[in-house]
Amino acid sequence: MDSFPSSEPLRPVTQSEIASFASDGVVYLPNIVEKNWIELLNSSLELMLKDSKMFADLTALSSDLNKTQGLAAITENESKAGRFLSGVDHWKEDKNFAAFAKISPLPSIVAKLMNSKTVYLYEDSVLIKEPCTAEETAFHQDLGYFHLKGENVCTVWAPLDHVDSETGSVVYLRSSHKNKKVFKPNWFVVNEPLPDVEGNDLPNIEIDDKKLDLVRFDTKPGDLVVHHALTLHGAGANSSAARERRAVSVRYCGDDSTYIIRPGAPKKPHHENMRTGDPVIDHPDCPLVWG
Numbered sequence: 289m290d291s292f293p294s295s296e297p298l299r300p301v302t303q304s305e306i307a308s309f310a311s312d313g314v315v316y317l318p319n320i321v322e323k324n325w326i327e328l329l330n331s332s333l334e335l336m337l338k339d340s341k342m343f344a345d346l347t348a349l350s351s352d353l354n355k356t357q358g359l360a361a362i363t364e365n366e367s368k369a370g371r372f373l374s375g376v377d378h379w380k381e382d383k384n385f386a387a388f389a390k391i392s393p394l395p396s397i398v399a400k401l402m403n404s405k406t407v408y409l410y411e412d413s414v415l416i417k418e419p420c421t422a423e424e425t426a427f428h429q430d431l432g433y434f435h436l437k438g439e440n441v442c443t444v445w446a447p448l449d450h451v452d453s454e455t456g457s458v459v460y461l462r463s464s465h466k467n468k469k470v471f472k473p474n475w476f477v478v479n480e481p482l483p484d485v486e487g488n489d490l491p492n493i494e495i496d497d498k499k500l501d502l503v504r505f506d507t508k509p510g511d512l513v514v515h516h517a518l519t520l521h522g523a524g525a526n527s528s529a530a531r532e533r534r535a536v537s538v539r540y541c542g543d544d545s546t547y548i549i550r551p552g553a554p555k556k557p558h559h560e561n562m563r564t565g566d567p568v569i570d571h572p573d574c575p576l577v578w579g
């Protein structure tokens with residue numbers, strides 16, 4: 289029988305944090321998750337990284353996309369320096385990732401922030417920027433990637449390392465969730481929509497645009513940043529020569545969420561059996577984790 293760290297947060301979510309999430313579409317929650325949870329993710333990730341098939345190399349993708357579009361390609365030297373790696377749905381294979389997504393403090397924190405009686409797990413993602421990774425995470429909005437509709441959809445971003453602007457903190461356009469528009473999902477490393485997707489064209493946002501109300505946080509293991517699925521966000525390159533920047537995002541939906549099959553967005557096997565308008569209910573591939 290596995291034993292896991294506590295499901296209780298280290299401290300309660302405050303009223304002011306709930307208000308920030310509602311008004312800004314993002315909230316920084318320092319010192320809220322026991323470090324033992326992060327240690328478990330670290331140990332699983334170390335093993336997973338031995339199997340390169342588990343991760344997409346977004347640095348290679350960026351280079352290919354830039355070549356096909358005739359854009360200035362990242363130079364050979366830059367592309368050799370560090371890679372932006374990403375993986376998805378590790379909770380389905382790994383018991384530590386499953387426990388973090390399902391029985392860690394995350395579901396209760398999300399229920400509080402969204403004021404939702406129920407919380408369902410949509411997916412997890414691993415986002416690694418090795419030292420000297422030139423690629424930024426292009427500004428995007430999560431909802432367009434998800435076959436979901438509803439007010440109560442969010443992402444919890446959990447850093448496994450100290451992350452700051454040198455190593456690629458995530459940058460959020462404050463209150464952009466209030467616009468309610470769903471934007472076309474992009475390739476994550478360039479602001480080019482995925483093929484055949486629907487929605488509004490994404491605005492071209494630069495990570496350091498001083499004219500915009502962009503917010504970012506210096507974070508450490510045990511902190512969380514939670515953003516609404518409509519909030520526009522991107523992330524910087526990792527310009528540090530020595531520091532790794534690894535994070536796990538866990539994505540949830542809550543009360544009144546329904547499926548909407550979005551053409552062109554990445555599908556999971558169970559989406560083949562869902563119809564637009566079907567309510568999200570407990571399902572092995574989208575399990576109820578709170579309520």
Ligand SMILES: O=C(O)CCC(=O)C(=O)O
Nearest residue numbers: 415425430443523535537
């Ligand atoms: O960590 C990153 O680079 C991007 C994270 C992100 O966009 C997300 O988890 O939705």
